[in-house]
Amino acid sequence: MKKAWSLLSLILVFILAMTGCSGQSADEASGVASKKGKTLTVWAWNTNVPVLKQAEKIYAKDHKGFKLKIQEISNNDMYPKLTTSLQGGGQGLPDIVLIEDTHIQGYLHNFPKAFVNLSKKGFDKEGEKFPSYKRELASRDGNMYGMPFDGGPAGVFYRTDYFKKAGINPDSIETWDDFIAAGKTLKQKTGIKFLSLDMNSDDPVYRLMLNQQGSFYFGDDNKPALASKESQTAMKMLKKLKDEGVASNVTGWDAWLSGVASGKVATAVSGSWMAGLIEQQAPKDKGKWGVFPLPAFEKGGNRAANIGGSAWTIPTASKNQDSAYDFLKFFSTTNKIQEIATKGGLFPTLNTVYTSPLFTEADDYFNNQKIWQIFANETKEIKAANYTGNYAIAKDEAVKAQSEILTSGKNIPTALKAAEKRLENRLSTKE
Structure with a gap:
């Protein structure tokens, strides 16, 4: 018995010694x-x-x-x-x-x-x-x-009652141009705003548009790509949304969310996590909300993107x-x-x-749609965004360019090239 206890003691001592050396617990x-x-x-x-x-x-x-x-x-x-x-x-x-x-x-x-x-x-x-x-x-x-x-697979959350009143079938919206046409029709027939964007201090829809094109703030070489073809395409579409009267400007997250929850706007282009926020903020609107996939830039194009x-x-x-x-x-x-x-x-x-x-199964809050299945199917098509280690700095410059283009009327290529140059300068001084 003494030998057994001695052997056990040695084992315990050995374990404790190894623990001390490795930094692990016993x-x-x-x-x-x-x-x-x-x-x-x-x-x-x-x-x-x-x-x-x-x-x-x-x-x-x-x-x-x-x-x-x-x-x-x-x-x-x-x-x-x-x-x-x-x-x-x-x-x-x-x-x-x-x-x-x-x-x-x-x-x-x-x-x-x-x-x-x-x-x-x-x-x-x-x-x-x-x-x-x-x-x-x-x-x-x-x-x-x-x-x-x-x-955060993305989609378009929409008020089913507003769409029905305007005679719009969400299944007919396949492209961003279709989205714009629907927005003009809805506003004309109901007087309700179609979409709101915080044009001066955030760029979530711009990021989604980049992601669905397989692009982002940085290229595959990790160099700034704010002036890329994809970036210009996204910004042109955002400007078109504004110029056609489909997107209105709003200041700050709280104002944006309040507008959606109160029914002042008919749609919200956002990530899947928006479902929980809408249900929480507008419990009385059960059955009045639905979801359809993100519009593509061209018919048959990619409708998948992620945010969050x-x-x-x-x-x-x-x-x-x-x-x-x-x-x-x-x-x-x-x-x-x-x-x-x-x-x-x-x-x-x-x-x-x-x-x-x-x-x-169907979700009764979202008009008995299988909204989670819509988002689940999308995950297979989402492309990884190249955030790099300089995401925050790049976002700052992208938001500045968006504000200049959408609210000050600055030329798109000029604004994006200037933003890319500013980003390059900031990264060089950071190094």
């Missing part, structure tokens, strides 16, 4: 992290918190003692906090951080060793469960650094990397969890959930 060093209960810290914002709490309860049924310590941080406050922690060598970082797709590549570029390579943890076995654009957005040099979560989305990352500073990965694998590849996320207004990019009743 249960991870012994290979039983996924079987034992642990407390993991998480940084995430508003709509994601309820889903995390539900996932925690379900996961804990097979992982006794498992807990999540969730710190709710707005996505605007997240990045200064995350950047400061990374610059400080990872001090104060949690085990799991949610990062928007628009920002992931920037962090992978500026802090190449700051996040765990999920491919080495076994992610590649799960890869085909997610659309290619989501995998591309969270990868670097062929390796995954973010567990794909929600996405995020992925879960594990900082290398975490001492619970195996436990964090095991939980994220469960969270991101379990249909039940993704169904909970969908009901909370987040669109899942896990393709196995698309056959669940939630996606195949």
